[in-house]
Amino acid sequence: MTSSSTPLYKDPAQPLAARVDDLLGRMTLEEKIAQMHAFWLILSESGEHRVRPGEAFVVASDADSVLRRLAHGIGQITRPLGTHSVEAGSGLRALNKLQRYLRNETRLGIPAISHEECLAGMMTRDGTLFPSPLALGATWNPALVEEVAAKIGFECRELGCQQGLAPVLDVSRDVRWGRTEETFGEDPYLVGVMATRYVRGLQGPRRDVLATLKHYAGHSFSEGARNHAPVHVGWRELNDTFLLPFEMAVKQANAGSVMPAYHDIDGEPAHCSRHLLTEVLREQWGFDGLVVADYVGVSLLYRHHAVAADAAEAAALAFNAGLDVELPADDCAQHLAEAIERGLISMTTVDRIVSRVLTEKFRLGLFEKTFEDPPAAPALRTPEAVATALEAARQAIVVLDNRGLLPLSPAGTPRIAVIGPTADDPLAMLSGYSYPAHVVLHDQVEDTRHVVTPLQGLRAIHGAENVRYAKGCSIIEVRKKGTPVFPGDVRAEGIQPSSPVSLRTDQIPEAVDVARDADVAIVFVGDLAGLFQTGTVGEGSDADSLDLPGVQQQLLDAVVDTGTPTVVVLTSGRPYNLGGLEDRIAAFVMAFAGGQQGGTAIAEVLSGRAEATGRLTVSVPHSVGAMPYYYNHKFKSGGTPIALHFGSRYPFGHGLGYTRFEYRNLEAPASPIPIEDGEIVISFDVANTGSRKGAEIPQLYVRDRLASVVRPVRELKAFGRVVLDVGEVLRVTFRVPVDMLSFTGMAGARIVEPGRFELGIGASSADIRLRAEIDVAGSTRTLEQNWRMESSCEIRPLSPATLL
Incomplete structure (x- = not known):
């Protein structure tokens, strides 16, 4: 009491x-x-x-x-x-x-x-x-x-x-x-x-x-x-x-x-x-x-x-x-x-x-709580936290294109030209809500020596004597606050914001010389995150183009024109186009903002010390004219006839590894599936048929063939992460509750309707390897408050007898 x-x-x-x-x-x-x-x-x-x-x-x-x-x-x-x-x-x-x-x-x-x-x-x-x-x-x-x-x-x-x-x-x-x-x-x-x-x-x-x-x-x-x-x-x-x-x-x-x-x-x-x-x-x-x-x-x-x-x-x-x-x-x-x-x-x-x-x-x-001061200093940036940051950065890197150059050959030591404004800038590894990038808004400069840049990562692996560096250009020469309107006053007619992005090209010739003298050129381009126009991406730093900010495209054009095989690494907060160079470069890698271990992760993936396992979760549109674009659009989104600028070169779910995978032996569920408490259970094999260990991301997409409202052309309903040794085969089973076929009906409530659904299993939203169709039977059902919202993925090895 x-x-x-x-x-x-x-x-x-x-x-x-x-x-x-x-x-x-x-x-x-x-x-x-x-x-x-x-x-x-x-x-x-x-x-x-x-x-x-x-x-x-x-x-x-x-x-x-x-x-x-x-x-x-x-x-x-x-x-x-x-x-x-x-x-x-x-x-x-x-x-x-x-x-x-x-x-x-x-x-x-x-x-x-x-x-x-x-x-x-x-x-x-x-x-x-x-x-x-x-x-x-x-x-x-x-x-x-x-x-x-x-x-x-x-x-x-x-x-x-x-x-x-x-x-x-x-x-x-x-x-x-x-x-x-x-x-x-x-x-x-x-x-x-x-x-x-x-x-x-x-x-x-x-x-x-x-x-x-x-x-x-x-x-x-x-x-x-x-x-x-x-x-x-x-x-x-x-x-x-x-x-x-x-x-x-x-x-x-x-x-x-x-x-x-x-x-x-x-x-x-x-x-x-x-x-x-x-x-x-x-x-x-x-x-x-x-x-x-x-x-x-x-x-x-x-x-x-x-x-x-x-x-x-x-x-x-x-x-x-x-x-x-x-x-x-x-x-x-x-x-x-x-x-x-x-x-x-x-x-x-x-x-x-x-x-x-x-x-x-x-x-x-x-x-x-008494709020007494603890006897020991706060445990921040521990080895365990840094190791987790590194693993996340590794797994995030997406190889978009690769014409056989990656991973960099371990035979001999290639002369590597590291070029570009994001190659050795710690802030280029950070997002807008990372502390050192965030405080640029307040004209503060923070110590970033613990942030590993790609140049540092590549030199650590390949040796400083084998890696030459030229910046080529700047994205923003001086990081500082200065947006004239904060935050976005709509009554500010007459105020013309001036872009902080650099247009200087005088460093490009040096980069060209470095590229000519190399076996491979790795060009790092992209963004500097910063809030309210202190950067090229981040809160309040919106874009009117998907061209690389500033003169980065000119730098990239000049390097590719040398004839040296060129790998482009995009460290950015959004996808960008490469001005038509996508078909001329040796490889295209999207590394996002990888955090303090981003440079190490990039170097490991490029060298093959770590696998390339990332997959896109945003589509890379053909051009800014496709915006807004997303893979789960409606059938008529592309216009009639389909607009030439619509669509994506690198779609949602896309990403290349350093080995090959095959999808086999689809076992589709028996139809019809009851609408009340049914579950779509679909199984298939994933086999590593390449020459090295790798990870695949099998994805399940569903299309509703007939509905009372217009539905997307496809929707992700399940995915998994499968790591396989050379020659290994794993059995993957997705279990998708029928509730996940729901949508908001004409009356405004979430419903499931009976009917036919297309199932597609593949390596991306545009790379479907296995297909099936199912029927859902019953009367249209309005979902209860606690409906089943998530699918599951089960992975099991196949016995030798099963493989025969």
């Missing part, structure tokens, strides 16, 4: 709901509102915390008033270690200092939730730098994604972080979009599987770090692929393509948080959509976590979208719709008392929201 001197809410033996009710009943209005927003502060070990400089737009208070308001408590602390360059131990001590103040010196002692960005690693100065999500998707290895996320979650816990603002569940539709690098790819099922594993890895079995699903929803299909732009989709497309990954991660991984997106859909901003934030997310899916705003997303309701007259009305719109916490600060939440007085929001709604926030804080165990 709780003693009379100890409040019930402080007794961990009491039921959670009782603790929440007791604490809520003790709170003043100011203390309740404080739980509904964050503060973005520069924390100090001394306790002299200050407002983050330059954030007047976000924090509408001076430093003294902010510190006074901390006496009411606070819902969240925004990026205490990810905002500024601080040694990890010092940053953790400063955070603990703040938490002890909240715990011990405020009236009610309510700790804060500390959140950080963690998309490609815990985004702090000393964190491990993992490959970008687009690279992780290319591994087609959900278990490895879960392992990566577990390492990130470990580093979050080491630094007192209870919520990570990842993963991104946006489904790529138009690769001009700068945030393409943040996605897992263009297929909603694959994105859902990868996101589910990321959430499980980050949160762990106790959900003591909250994963944040973003950007809810449809953010990646913006008008013209422009950041924040409107999204034009109907409910059926929204539900089947863009909401599916979120539904999977909520229902299968118990995701702790969701973040709405900046855009509007048919005039309704996501931050004030009761339909999305409450009816779909909580009532239909059963989500029980926190809905947190994207940074300044509530403010944009009145500053940009103009659906609210002022900050008080914007706060009321968002919180009435289902928002729980405004991030990164209190621009609108500080006006909630006024909103209550004006009748824009009720105390009942405020109490319901604060109850959800307190519930999560109790679940996280914050009230039982």
Whole structure:
């Protein structure tokens, strides 16, 4: 029992709901509102915390008033270690200092939730730098994604972080979009599987770090692929393509948080959509976590979208719709008392929201923490984490084309020319939400000596004396902030942003000389990730072309014209075309942003020390004119007659290895399959008929032959990762619940219809090796809430007798 001197809410033996009710009943209005927003502060070990400089737009208070308001408590602390360059131990001590103040010196002692960005690693100065999500998707290895996320979650816990603002569940539709690098790819099922594993890895079995699903929803299909732009989709497309990954991660991984997106859909901003934030997310899916705003997303309701007259009305719109916490600060939440007085929001709604926030804080165990400084320094960038980062970078690399040059011959020592602007730039290995690239926006420069570049990796394997280097050109000569509009003010007519991309060509002749004197030239081209036009890809760094940025195409043309066999390695956040050189080069490799071990992984795959096992999760379109393009399009998407620029040279699922695989002995399921609880069970053999060990990614695609609404030409429904020795044959069995043949019907609900379905098994969406057809029998069925959302892949070796 709780003693009379100890409040019930402080007794961990009491039921959670009782603790929440007791604490809520003790709170003043100011203390309740404080739980509904964050503060973005520069924390100090001394306790002299200050407002983050330059954030007047976000924090509408001076430093003294902010510190006074901390006496009411606070819902969240925004990026205490990810905002500024601080040694990890010092940053953790400063955070603990703040938490002890909240715990011990405020009236009610309510700790804060500390959140950080963690998309490609815990985004702090000393964190491990993992490959970008687009690279992780290319591994087609959900278990490895879960392992990566577990390492990130470990580093979050080491630094007192209870919520990570990842993963991104946006489904790529138009690769001009700068945030393409943040996605897992263009297929909603694959994105859902990868996101589910990321959430499980980050949160762990106790959900003591909250994963944040973003950007809810449809953010990646913006008008013209422009950041924040409107999204034009109907409910059926929204539900089947863009909401599916979120539904999977909520229902299968118990995701702790969701973040709405900046855009509007048919005039309704996501931050004030009761339909999305409450009816779909909580009532239909059963989500029980926190809905947190994207940074300044509530403010944009009145500053940009103009659906609210002022900050008080914007706060009321968002919180009435289902928002729980405004991030990164209190621009609108500080006006909630006024909103209550004006009748824009009720105390009942405020109490319901604060109850959800307190519930999560109790679940996280914050009230039982003392926040004392640990005796040892935080364990960051451990050998285990770095090894996982390297393995992820290896498995992500996709060989798009190879005319026999790769892997580089071990016979003799070839003279290698390493050329290109991304060959020896550590920042070229990093995505926009990697700490060193992220802080370019704030004119900060971080130590990147732990990032291995491709030049360093190749010299380590082939010897420095056999590798000559010439940069050839720059992508951006000086990395700095300077975008004239932040973030994307639509009223800025007359402002002409100037591109930071370099157009200098004076270094190309040296590169040509180096290429002529080599046995093979490896040209590294691509992107420099950076937010809001500080780079060529990343948030707010959208593209109007799929030509290589700057003068990289001129460099590549000049090197290929030397006649030296040329390998092109694209280190980028989106696919690019090579100006027609695809048929003239010896090999084309897509390496994405591989993180701090990206250079090592590239060198190992090019040399054959590691296998080429990556497969595309975004199609590489023929030209920018094909945009938006994705493999799971509708039959009429190409136009009539089919437009010449439509389609993809390197399709979804494509990737070459260094050996050969055959698909054999298809065993299709017996039809008809019952619509109520049926399962498609299809088996086949995969044989390694080449000369070396390798990994294959068998993929199952389904096409609905006849439906009540227009359906895609094909959809991924199952995949696996099969590693085979030379001559080995493995039996692969996919099990696909009939529920996964569902779609959103005319009435707006998810249904399964009877009928005939084409099954295709192959090495990519365009390389189908085995085919079958099945019938599903029964009456059209509306799916229940907990429908079967994921297939399985079973792999077993064949006995010698079976092989005869």
